[in-house]
Structures are given as structure tokens and as C-alpha cells.
């Protein structure tokens with residue numbers, strides 16, 4: 001028979017595995033009721049042995065008491081914005097600027113193509129594989145410390161799923177609220193005579209800016225990573241797409257629509273296919289983000305003052321307020 005420490009460790013590893021299968025691979029191996037049973041089994045063991053509780057245990061998602069305010073955090077690497085394109089011509093001009101600039105022009109030029117999620121950009125730090133800090137984008141240089149609220153988002157792992165974690169890893173991505181959760185939240189707000197949110201993006205922003213993590217914990221927020229920031233003590237792959245796959249392999253959720261496209265024509269096909277799919281996704285996107293896939297080329301192209309030369313957000317035409 002296992003001693004308490006072994007029982008607790010095994011339950012934690014089992015819960016982390018099932019969280020990964022459910023939230024990252026969208027392929028749960030056990031029914032929700034079984035997951036809940038294991039979760040409450042761990043909760044009970046930890047209550048009997050509080051000295052064995054660790055901050056990265058799957059039970060430690062909701063902070064104790066509300067904060068008085070948010071601390072400021074300065075990003076080690078600025079969180080930049082993106083230049084926009086609003087037509088094929090503008091996208092093609094973006095590609096031509098790149099082709100004119102690159103010393104050696106690979107044929108074809110490969111792009112990593114992603115949906116542009118309509119939520120809030122955040123930065124999440126893992127030190128030796130443990131979630132230690134999270135911040136909003138803010139003005140790109142300084143953001144708000146929302147670590148306690150980020151910890152409550154169920155598809156963000158409190159610990160990376162690897163035996164060999166990087167010393168420091170910064171994951172950047174979007175926190176958003178899917179339509180189903182947004183509609184439920186507004187219905188409940190109406191029933192309780194509370195204010196409703198105009199759209200899922202506002203609902204996500206309002207939920208992340210709560211000083212009480214218990215409130216954030218009850219909000220249906222989802223995170224999808226879209227890039228790696230700081231990375232120390234790990235050899236990252238040479239392309240953006242492979243880096244996203246690597247993030248998935250260590251337990252970080254990445255949007256399932258991300259794909260590689262060789263050449264402008266295929267990129268524009270991706271843009272149109274995302275525009276077609278948009279009403280069926282179950283969450284708001286306001287366009288696509290098209291990035292040069294090769295990291296060496298990204299470095300060669302660098303950034304214009306505020307935005308990278310190597311990426312562009314190709315947005316959809318503004319839609320009259322969606323009647324959801």
C-alpha cells in the first residue's frame with residue numbers, strides 16, 4: 001500500500017494527465033464525474049494533511065482573499081501590437097515588403113496562420129515548470145499582475161507536463177470567453193438584476209480584472225497560446241509552428257485552427273476558410289494572424305517601432321453588432 005505522500009503524488013499526476021487530455025488534446029479518457037471524484041479525493045487527503053499542500057497542486061487554483069489592487073509588471077520583452085491588413089492587396093503588399101527585404105528569399109515563403117482570438121493578450125511565466133506569474137499586456141511595456149486570476153483558468157496548467165522543464169519560460173496568448181459561457185453568464189446576470197456584458201471580449205476583460213479570484217474562478221474563461229516570449233534553459237525549435245507544437249507537448253493549449261501555408265495564395269485560402277468557419281467556431285475571432293514561420297527570417301526582418309515586420313493581422317470587415 002502507498003503512504004500518504006505517494007497517494008497524493010499519484011493523484012496529482014493522474015489529475016494533471018486527465019486535465020491535459022481534456023483541455024489540450026480535447027480527448028478526455030475518463031468521464032467528468034470520475035475526474036471530479038479523483039479531484040475530491042485529493043482535496044480530502046490535503047485537508048487531512050495541510051502540510052503536504054503545494055501551490056502547484058491541481059486543487060490550488062482559487063486564491064484565498066481578494067486583492068486590494070493589482071501590482072504593475074514590466075515585460076522583459078515588450079508585448080507588441082500587430083500591423084493590420086484589410087484587403088488582399090494590403091496583405092500582398094506586406095508580402096512584397098518582406099520579399100524585397102530578405103537577403104535570401106526562400107521559395108515558397110512559409111507562413112504560420114492562426115485565428116486572431118478576440119480576447120485579452122496575457123503573458124504567463126513558468127519557473128522550473130511551475131506557474132509563477134501572469135500579467136496583462138497593458139500598454140505593451142507595463143501590465144497588471146493577474147497571477148491569482150490566471151491560476152483559476154482551468155485549461156492553463158499550474159505545472160508544465162515535462163520532467164525536464166526550462167529554467168524560465170514565458171508563454172504569450174489570448175484569454176477569451178466562448179459564446180456558450182458568455183450567454184450563460186449574461187442570462188444569470190439578468191436573473192440577478194446584475195449588469196450584463198456587451199460582448200465576450202468585455203466579459204473576459206471584466207473577469208480578468210476582478211480583484212477577487214473567487215469571482216474569476218466562476219467565469220468560463222479559456223486560454224490559447226500564440227507565442228513563446230522569454231525561454232531559458234531550453235533549445236526551442238527553429239520555426240514558430242514547431243514551437244506551438246512544443247508548447248502543446250508540455251501541456252499548454254494551442255488553438256486547433258493553426259496551420260502552415262506555403263505561399264500567399266494558400267494564406268489567402270486560409271483567411272477565406274476562417275471567414276467561412278467564423279460563425280461556427282463558438283468563440284469570437286476578429287481576423288487571422290499570418291506569421292513568417294522561420295524564426296531566423298523573423299529575426300532578420302525584426303520589428304517596426306511598434307509591430308513586427310514579419311507578422312500581420314488580416315482582419316475581417318467590421319460586422320454590425322452580432323445578434324448572438
Ligand SMILES: Cc1c[n+]2nc(N)[nH]c2nc1OC(C)C
Nearest residue numbers: 080081082114115116226289311
Ligand atoms: C499581438 C499578437 C496577437 N496574436 N494573435 C495570434 N493568434 N498570434 C498573435 N501574435 C501576436 O503578436 C506576435 C506577432 C508577436
